[in-house]
Amino acid sequence: MCGIFGYVGERDVVEVLVAGLKRLQYRGYDSCGIAVLDGNELAIVKEAGRIERLEQVLSRYTFQAKVGIAHTRWATHGKPTPTNAHPHIDCHGTVSIVHNGVIDNFLNLRESLLNRGHILRSETDTEVIAHLIEEELSKISHEGEKAFVFLKAVMKAVSQLKGSYAIACLWEGAPGVIVSARQGSPLLIGVGNNEACIGSDLNAVLPITKQVILLNDGELALVTQTKVWVFDIEGKEKKVAVQRIEWEVTEEDRAGFPTFMLKEIYEQPERIRKIIALRCQGANPPIFEELDMPPSQLIGFRRIIVQAAGTSWHSGLYGKYLFERYLRIPTDAEIASEFRYREPVLEQDTLVIAISQSGETADTLAGIRQARSRFVPVLSLCNVPGSTMTRESDAVIYLHAGPEIGVASTKAYTAQLAHLFLLTLHLARLKWLLSQDNINQLLDQFNQLPEKMEKILDEQESIVRECAKTFLDSRYFLYLARGINYPTALEGALKLKEVSYIHASGYPAGEFKHGPIALVDKDTPVVCIAPVDSVYEKTLANIEEVKARGGRLIVVTTEGNRDFDEMAEFIFTIPQIHEDLTPLLTVIPLQLLAHHVAAMKGLDVDKPRNLAKSVTVE
Numbered sequence: 001m002c003g004i005f006g007y008v009g010e011r012d013v014v015e016v017l018v019a020g021l022k023r024l025q026y027r028g029y030d031s032c033g034i035a036v037l038d039g040n041e042l043a044i045v046k047e048a049g050r051i052e053r054l055e056q057v058l059s060r061y062t063f064q065a066k067v068g069i070a071h072t073r074w075a076t077h078g079k080p081t082p083t084n085a086h087p088h089i090d091c092h093g094t095v096s097i098v099h100n101g102v103i104d105n106f107l108n109l110r111e112s113l114l115n116r117g118h119i120l121r122s123e124t125d126t127e128v129i130a131h132l133i134e135e136e137l138s139k140i141s142h143e144g145e146k147a148f149v150f151l152k153a154v155m156k157a158v159s160q161l162k163g164s165y166a167i168a169c170l171w172e173g174a175p176g177v178i179v180s181a182r183q184g185s186p187l188l189i190g191v192g193n194n195e196a197c198i199g200s201d202l203n204a205v206l207p208i209t210k211q212v213i214l215l216n217d218g219e220l221a222l223v224t225q226t227k228v229w230v231f232d233i234e235g236k237e238k239k240v241a242v243q244r245i246e247w248e249v250t251e252e253d254r255a256g257f258p259t260f261m262l263k264e265i266y267e268q269p270e271r272i273r274k275i276i277a278l279r280c281q282g283a284n285p286p287i288f289e290e291l292d293m294p295p296s297q298l299i300g301f302r303r304i305i306v307q308a309a310g311t312s313w314h315s316g317l318y319g320k321y322l323f324e325r326y327l328r329i330p331t332d333a334e335i336a337s338e339f340r341y342r343e344p345v346l347e348q349d350t351l352v353i354a355i356s357q358s359g360e361t362a363d364t365l366a367g368i369r370q371a372r373s374r375f376v377p378v379l380s381l382c383n384v385p386g387s388t389m390t391r392e393s394d395a396v397i398y399l400h401a402g403p404e405i406g407v408a409s410t411k412a413y414t415a416q417l418a419h420l421f422l423l424t425l426h427l428a429r430l431k432w433l434l435s436q437d438n439i440n441q442l443l444d445q446f447n448q449l450p451e452k453m454e455k456i457l458d459e460q461e462s463i464v465r466e467c468a469k470t471f472l473d474s475r476y477f478l479y480l481a482r483g484i485n486y487p488t489a490l491e492g493a494l495k496l497k498e499v500s501y502i503h504a505s506g507y508p509a510g511e512f513k514h515g516p517i518a519l520v521d522k523d524t525p526v527v528c529i530a531p532v533d534s535v536y537e538k539t540l541a542n543i544e545e546v547k548a549r550g551g552r553l554i555v556v557t558t559e560g561n562r563d564f565d566e567m568a569e570f571i572f573t574i575p576q577i578h579e580d581l582t583p584l585l586t587v588i589p590l591q592l593l594a595h596h597v598a599a600m601k602g603l604d605v606d607k608p609r610n611l612a613k614s615v616t617v618e
């Protein structure tokens with residue numbers, strides 16, 4: 001989705017803005033632009049397409065600027081053209097604005113602005129904000145410090161907006177000032193030494209400074225090189241809370257890998273090692289230092305609802321299997337966008353668990369707000385510190401996957417599974433449902449994950465590559481599994497769809513004969529996830545049914561299992577591990593398969609069409 005960055009300080013502003021944009025590009029975008037105040041004059045450069053193109057155009061100019069704003073746009077209102085790209089300006093070109101979010105009442109606002117003689121140039125909802133600020137500036141007194149005049153005009157303009165926004169604006173009348181506002185879309189401010197920046201995302205801000213102010217909904221900020229003020233929408237000044245955020249900023253380079261997605265797939269063993277070091281010291285039950293919910297409360301829940309979107313929902317489904325098996329707590333895994341509008345039954349003894357890589361997904365956030373408004377506590381499993389979900393939940397567990405740049409989630413998924421497994425052990429221990437011996441045995445298995453992940457990456461990659469080459473031109477894939485690997489089937493299918501644009505569906509293997517089996521013909525690749533586990537015999541029978549109908553079998557199974565030697569065209573093996581940990585291994589060849597098919601098709605694996613890394617609109 002769209003990204004915002006802004007800077008005021010002594011550095012080369014254009015260079016800093018472009019670097020900021022590059023750190024935001026992983027979110028997905030189709031056009032980009034910057035506005036700088038060159039002395040007292042606004043200069044705007046924007047382009048459709050990639051940042052490199054914007055950079056080329058910018059190389060023709062020399063600006064003497066100390067302040068600027070920048071934007072990567074993911075089109076919602078109007079096509080990705082240079083005119084629709086941000087920044088947008090008012091009639092006279094003295095106010096400039098970048099915006100993330102959606103203004104719900106923009107059509108009404110636009111019509112009244114047109115009736116009042118404004119000339120609007122783009123099809124976007126954003127442009128109306130620049131014109132509203134212009135009108136407010138013309139109505140209010142310009143006595144006193146211009147920065148505060150500007151702030152007041154922005155405050156009055158945003159009070160007319162309905163919908164979601166994070167904005168940053170410049171005005172020729174107040175050089176050296178950025179005014180920002182937040183309602184429903186993330187925005188943070190970096191407070192450096194004689195410099196400041198604003199951004200929609202930590203990745204953009206942290207290379208400048210780790211001292212950060214996290215704006216809340218309904219707040220505005222006046223940002224200058226030396227000082228930041230925060231106000232509520234009524235203009236009341238608020239205490240500024242600067243906090244230090246420790247979060248590794250991703251290197252822009254791909255460490256020798258052709259794509260971020262592949263780099264992140266290969267990072268998984270290391271990430272799990274980190275999680276082990278952090279959570280499983282010695283043979284104790286897992287440690288969740290940040291989990292701010294008393295044990296007495298944690299053991300009292302009689303129902304769990306996990307709500308999340310996309311890949312995070314798949315890990316939620318994995319959580320359901322674990323919570324029911326080990327904790328005997330009835331658990332639902334809900335798609336967040338359905339959960340929020342379904343009028344769910346929410347009772348006081350229910351725990352809602354939200355899972356999210358970004359911590360900004362609008363649907364999941366709405367589910368959190370819905371639960372909390374009904375006094376149901378929310379525990380979030382989230383990767384990004386300081387994100388909105390971490391601030392709006394009753395308790396948080398951080399995923400420690402590190403920044404994930406590829407739009408297709410890989411290492412965040414396995415970090416989610418790992419944390420759900422460890423959380424289950426933690427709760428089982430608190431509830432005295434597992435003995436210390438049982439916990440130790442399970443942790444011993446968990447500790448073997450990194451090595452086993454590495455083995456898969458070392459030994460299976462070439463077979464997966466061969467398989468990708470064979471099925472490159474297939475029109476659709478089917479993914480089947482039973483039990484705790486059913487979420488793996490969904491995740492494998494989603495990965496393939498996202499990056500290769502080949503249709504794929506995941507099904508519980510036992511459900512397949514109730515309809516989808518009609519899809520199978522002699523050309524259909526069917527990926528069967530069949531580790532030797534408690535449901536293996538049943539899965540095997542379902543696979544036989546597929547084979548009997550001519551499907552082309554690709555099987556993921558346990559090392560040493562020879563059942564598929566005659567049956568399958570490709571076999572990817574995983575080392576032996578406890579059944580409930582197999583999803584952390586079986587998904588790896590499927591991530592590689594999706595990646596390789598997309599790469600062989602020459603597609604942009606890290607930025608698949610139409611997708612965004614952080615989905616901040618409904």
Ligand code: M6R
Nearest residue numbers: 310311312356357358361408409
């Ligand atoms: O940041 P979140 O985990 O809340 O994001 C949820 C989904 O948008 C996300 O998992 C999406 O499905 C990914 N592109 C999957 O690869």
